[in-house]
Amino acid sequence: MAVSHLQCKECKAEYPLEALYVCEQCFGPLEVAYDHSRSSRDVGELRRRIQGGPQNIWRYADFLPLAGGPPGPSGRLASRVGLPAGCTPLIRADRLAARLGLREVWVKNDAANPTHSFKDRVVSVAVSRARELGFQTIACASTGNLANSVAAHGAALGLDSYVFIPADLEEQKILATGIYGTRLVGVKGSYDDVNRLCTELCAERDWAFMNINLRPYYAEGSKTLAFEIAEQLGWELPDRCVIPVASGSLFTKIARGFEEWTELGLLEGALPRMNGAQAEGCAPVANAFSAGQDVCRPVKPSTIAKSLAIGNPADGPYALDLARRTGGSVDAVSDEEIRAGIKLLAETTGVFTETAGGVTTAVLAKLAARGDIDPDERVVLVITGEGLKTLDAVRGTFQTHTIEPTVEAFQGGVPQTVAV
Amino acid sequence: MTVVVKIPTQLRAAAGGEAEALLDGATVQEVLDGLFERHEELRARISDDDGALRRFVNVYLAGEDIRFLDGLATPVADGAELTILPAVAGG
Numbered sequence: 001m002a003v004s005h006l007q008c009k010e011c012k013a014e015y016p017l018e019a020l021y022v023c024e025q026c027f028g029p030l031e032v033a034y035d036h037s038r039s040s041r042d043v044g045e046l047r048r049r050i051q052g053g054p055q056n057i058w059r060y061a062d063f064l065p066l067a068g069g070p071p072g073p074s075g076r077l078a079s080r081v082g083l084p085a086g087c088t089p090l091i092r093a094d095r096l097a098a099r100l101g102l103r104e105v106w107v108k109n110d111a112a113n114p115t116h117s118f119k120d121r122v123v124s125v126a127v128s129r130a131r132e133l134g135f136q137t138i139a140c141a142s143t144g145n146l147a148n149s150v151a152a153h154g155a156a157l158g159l160d161s162y163v164f165i166p167a168d169l170e171e172q173k174i175l176a177t178g179i180y181g182t183r184l185v186g187v188k189g190s191y192d193d194v195n196r197l198c199t200e201l202c203a204e205r206d207w208a209f210m211n212i213n214l215r216p217y218y219a220e221g222s223k224t225l226a227f228e229i230a231e232q233l234g235w236e237l238p239d240r241c242v243i244p245v246a247s248g249s250l251f252t253k254i255a256r257g258f259e260e261w262t263e264l265g266l267l268e269g270a271l272p273r274m275n276g277a278q279a280e281g282c283a284p285v286a287n288a289f290s291a292g293q294d295v296c297r298p299v300k301p302s303t304i305a306k307s308l309a310i311g312n313p314a315d316g317p318y319a320l321d322l323a324r325r326t327g328g329s330v331d332a333v334s335d336e337e338i339r340a341g342i343k344l345l346a347e348t349t350g351v352f353t354e355t356a357g358g359v360t361t362a363v364l365a366k367l368a369a370r371g372d373i374d375p376d377e378r379v380v381l382v383i384t385g386e387g388l389k390t391l392d393a394v395r396g397t398f399q400t401h402t403i404e405p406t407v408e409a410f411q412g413g414v415p416q417t418v419a420v
Numbered sequence: 421m422t423v424v425v426k427i428p429t430q431l432r433a434a435a436g437g438e439a440e441a442l443l444d445g446a447t448v449q450e451v452l453d454g455l456f457e458r459h460e461e462l463r464a465r466i467s468d469d470d471g472a473l474r475r476f477v478n479v480y481l482a483g484e485d486i487r488f489l490d491g492l493a494t495p496v497a498d499g500a501e502l503t504i505l506p507a508v509a510g511g
Contacts, residue, residue, distance in 0.1 A: 027477050191510070192485070200505065297487065
């Protein structure tokens with residue numbers, strides 16, 4: 001395996017591949033480093049190796065931080081261990097593109113994962129590394145989607161799990177977590193309060209907190225979104241990606257995935273323009289972007305996009321840097337625009353996304369309306385979660401025609417489409 | 421004012437192995453200055469060259485991020501708890 005060590009993103013200090021996440025010297029975040037010097041330089045061979053892998057994220061095992069390779073008795077059986085994530089559809093969205101005055105828009109529908117969000121990618125990687133390191137208990141601080149995924153992975157692999165969420169989370173996300181038999185803890189406070197509590201607990205317990213002490217491994221899972229997008233586009237880079245931003249980890253790791261493959265010769269060309277999407281009610285990164293600052297001032301979230309409601313984003317500075325150096329941006333949209341975004345995506349693509357996807361779609365619409373996007377660009381919209389998890393957001397946005405069961409009532413009570 | 425300062429595991433080696441320290445001061449800044457006097461090694465880990473908090477350090481007073489209060493100038497009450505934590509978790 002090419003995985004080599006952990007390294008501080010700030011001061012470059014090196015650490016062993018253990019459950020560590022903070023640099024003891026400068027408090028910077030630790031990140032997984034790889035040594036690909038022994039990987040093949042033959043692009044055709046690298047591609048065949050990937051294409052011969054399982055239909056899930058473990059086809060990219062050479063670029064993921066497991067010391068022992070893909071989990072399971074053999075690479076061929078990797079797809080049968082736990083809850084394999086990935087290989088979600090990349091859909092050509094011509095009707096959405098036409099509505100926005102664009103030519104080529106693709107929707108990466110990551111709601112098509114085992115627990116219906118991209119979090120299955122990061123949890124698959126973190127939980128596999130946690131098992132390699134000998135942990136018996138997994139845990140997380142979550143805004144909902146991670147909660148679903150950690151509880152389900154714990155059940156699938158027979159690991160104990162503790163899931164900490166803000167107590168006021170959407171009912172669907174609470175139900176879709178507790179059913180897996182996890183120990184579900186509703187904390188009276190915001191996600192940032194939950195995160196602080198879990199960071200304190202993490203120091204006291206011998207647990208693998210997916211997004212705290214396992215965070216360097218967890219974050220790597222998001223690179224698989226970039227790998228899949230490139231592979232599904234025929235080993236090509238898109239011109240632009242629109243991606244939701246909460247902590248900024250997904251946003252920066254998708255770019256890292258593209259960069260890694262470009263360094264190895266698997267892809268050619270410049271990094272896509274990276275556009276981050278936030279809700280106005282929780283926009284610490286978008287605010288810093290428009291103010292020209294390179295650090296984020298934390299905010300108290302108030303938005304229907306609860307899965308993005310992180311007021312104190314850990315990777316905020318890196319997200320800002322990425323948006324700026326690729327000619328992208330980080331934009332924010334209102335709750336009304338979020339609802340309209342959910343509807344726009346559903347009506348033009350048949351994909352029903354949660355509020356975070358509404359944020360992302362609304363930001364794409366905003367960029368198109370602002371004239372930021374050249375009509376010839378190939379744009380990828382990253383949809384990270386499922387609409388059935390945030391039903392309240394769309395309640396009352398359309399009319400149901402209730403009638404008596406007669407033809408007359410139907411003809412009199414329902415507006416008829418005129419055939420043309 | 422005597423304040424309980426909770427030291428994160430990553431900094432305990434530089435704090436003589438202590439998980440908590442009792443320190444006097446009227447503001448967060450004064451309490452942290454007292455901590456640095458006791459454990460000089462902690463200064464460079466927590467503060468940058470201008471004396472501000474490093475960007476991946478979070479400080480909480482009674483559970484509230486001091487950036488929502490008056491930052492380092494925030495007054496501290498007797499018996500209050502000041503928690504230093506890494507800012508790289510979550511998401």
